[in-house]
Amino acid sequence: MIHGLRKLRFNLKALWPAMSMNLKELSHKLGLSQTTVSRALNGYPEVSEATRARVQRAAEQHDYRPSARAKGLATGRALAIGHVIQTSTRHEMVNPIFADFIAGAGETYARNGYEMVLSIAEDAAEDQVYRALRARRAVDGVIVHAPRMNDARIALLNDIGLPFVVHGRASGITLPYSWLDVNNRSAFARATGFLLDLGHRRIGFVNGLEFMDFAHRRRLGYTGALGESGITADPGLMRSGEMTEEFGYISARDMLAGPHPPSAFLVASMICGVGVRRATQALGLRMGRDVSVIIHDDVLSYLQNGGAVPIFTATRSSVREAGRMAAEMLLQNIATPDRPAANILLEAELVVGGSTGPAPQQEAP
Amino acid sequence: MIHGLRKLRFNLKALWPAMSMNLKELSHKLGLSQTTVSRALNGYPEVSEATRARVQRAAEQHDYRPSARAKGLATGRALAIGHVIQTSTRHEMVNPIFADFIAGAGETYARNGYEMVLSIAEDAAEDQVYRALRARRAVDGVIVHAPRMNDARIALLNDIGLPFVVHGRASGITLPYSWLDVNNRSAFARATGFLLDLGHRRIGFVNGLEFMDFAHRRRLGYTGALGESGITADPGLMRSGEMTEEFGYISARDMLAGPHPPSAFLVASMICGVGVRRATQALGLRMGRDVSVIIHDDVLSYLQNGGAVPIFTATRSSVREAGRMAAEMLLQNIATPDRPAANILLEAELVVGGSTGPAPQQEAP
DNA sequence: AATCAACCTCAAAGCGCTTTGGATACAACC
DNA sequence: GGTTGTATCCAAAGCGCTTTGAGGTTGATT
DSSP, X not given: OHHHHHHHHHHHHHHSOOOOOOHHHHHHHHTSOHHHHHHHXXXXXXXXXXXXXXXXHHHHHTTOOOOHHHHHHHHSOXXXXXXXXXXXXXXXXXXXXXXXXXXXXXXXXXXXXXXXXXXXXXXXXXXXXXXXXXXXXXXXXXXXXXXXXXXXXXXXXXXXXXXXXXXXXXXXXXXXXXXXXXXXXXXXXXXXXXXXXXXXXXXXXXXXOTTBHHHHHHHHHHHHHHHHTTOOOOGGGEEEOOOOHHHHHHHHHHHHHSSSOOSEEEESOHHHHHHHHHHHHHTTOOBTTTBEEXXXXXXXXXXXXXXXXXXXXXXEOOHHHHHHHHHHXXXXXXXXXXXXXXXXXXXXXXXXXXXXXXXXXXXXX | OHHHHHHHHHHHHHHSOOOOOOHHHHHHHHTOOHHXXXXXXXXXXXXXXXXXXXXXXXXXXXXXXXXXXXXXXXXXXXXXXXXXXXXXXXXXXXXXXXXXXXXXXXXXXXXXTOEEEEEEEOGGGHHHHHHHHHHTTOOSEEEEXXXXXXXXXXXXXXXXXXXEEEESOOTXXXXXXXXXXXXXXXXXXXXXXXXXXXXXXXXXXXXXXXXXXXXXXXXXXXXXXXXXXXOXXXXXXXXXXXXXXXXXXXHHHHHHHSSSOOSEEEESOHHHHHHHHHHHHHTTOOBTTTBEEEEEEOOXXXXXXXXXXXXXXXXXXXXXXXXXXXXXXXXXXXXSTTOOOOEEEEOOEEEOOTTOOOOOOOOOX
């Protein structure tokens, strides 16, 4: 029985289709040593140009490509970058930004011969995922997504010595680390200021979950700008939650139903904005006239903010571009281990669309 | 100069942090051979339970995890599945479905100890990406996304002998292959029938790009159902394009502006549906009264179709669940190479929301 | 003719695991 | 006592690459 099992396994391996061309066979075909062929293909100078050309041609012809694992084993580098996506069972939400970020980062990896490996981390087991990634030498580094305030992952990764770049920042962490972030605070302060200039005084704020660092900073921007104009933020005008369409809808609907409804909204994302729009229209209000709305636009490829004329006035910053840049940063960190932590702070652009206008005149009571 | 370069490379490797615990060291610590430790950890019966327990405890304690590459090299399997995401430069669109599908598939992989590797394929170079994946033994199999009609990838993958499962199907391919698909044709036929039953006779169809197989089948469902009711599809009521919000908006706006506007729309996705809604509302029409709308809902986690009461009447099928199932299918195919091609056809559910209602009475001319 | 670079090329030793084909010890059986 | 199991364990041979340290060939220089 035991031996039967073993034999089965063995047979499986034997049945495996003839493995593709490998270095040994290729060098044999060429009448060269493996060393020479390897050197020729990896651009070492110890090989004559004539030989190199011959080798390269043969490699192409036989569609030879070195085995990723053998190469990795020999060189000690994985030539792969990890992205850990968190999918909590509580809120089964996949970050909608993820796909575009990945697409951007992927371009950078492809250009540099790196692979991208994705891991799913369920809730608490997150630490284990990073640890495992490191222990199995599965990746040379990771991108940390969606940092929370005081995010524990940063210390963890420093501890276990796995190079990383954070997309975003983590307030409360004092150690230096590499990050790339949008200036959420200034973006939302500016948007708030824009609404104030239009005469709005009661501005509803539909924010993301505020333990997320970006949401925290956005709130600071919002309250700060109000404060500078001598306005105290009204707790009744602030909502925080997972950024779904439904959340935008409910938040706006409830605020508009209150005794002192806002005349404008500051909204965390395009998707939320769609929900806010649904709420305003359900009440027969027109966006840009009766109610002004500013959203944050991540320039997601599948949810563009209109065509030539933006639908929403928005603070804009491409998450795909962020992906490209973050990946580049990480690859540099890996290539130069002693490099000090690098930081990039991107400023969002304010684009004016049809969703904002002067505050309606206050009706006499 | 050359030697300087070499030395640099060498030094880098030397500087590399002390590699984590490996089998050799662990077995030495335990006073056992590598064989025994390996067997103990991999559940072979030739090891006493006492030894196994001792080994497992030590492994945990030292956070030992076998190197993925060494293991892969030794076993001949990569323990990784590839997903190729296409990002054409023409239309810089990332498939919005992708993130949720991946999340579903990732759960399956995680449960089975597999990794997920993503590759970006730019336009034409797609073949090369699959070839490279195979030649470098980077993955044990791939999931094929977004198949087109007569998709050439299926023949290619069969050729190079890389196990795969298609998410969707490819009309025109006669060879058997494994796939998992939603019954798009019946779903759209049913939705069309639903609208016809409500008295709608002019039904606009906002479809995806029709060289995509799913869009092709949806169209067959739509025209088929119309045909059964003795209605010939009006070319002026059919649009096909990349499924963005803007596309939905423009399509609906233009059709509604025509001489014989439709009283209902069949729409390819939730995102498109949002655009259609924007168009109807811009014209002062109310969804569910003046204009009926049915969308296809992939149950994306970040774009749910409302809360308890669906916003849109929809044909519904969870893409995340599809990811889970497709991944399972692929893992089985890999485990049992001679297994005949498996197919799963999921039926979409029709959920009735607030976006549909009886056709408005025709006004007398 | 001898020497010396400069240029090519190679055999062999890892990288960290799995797997094969024994080896060893102990008990049980005839 | 010798044989046969049975339960444990091990040394060593790969897997496919890179890299080290050396060995050959040329052709030019003394």
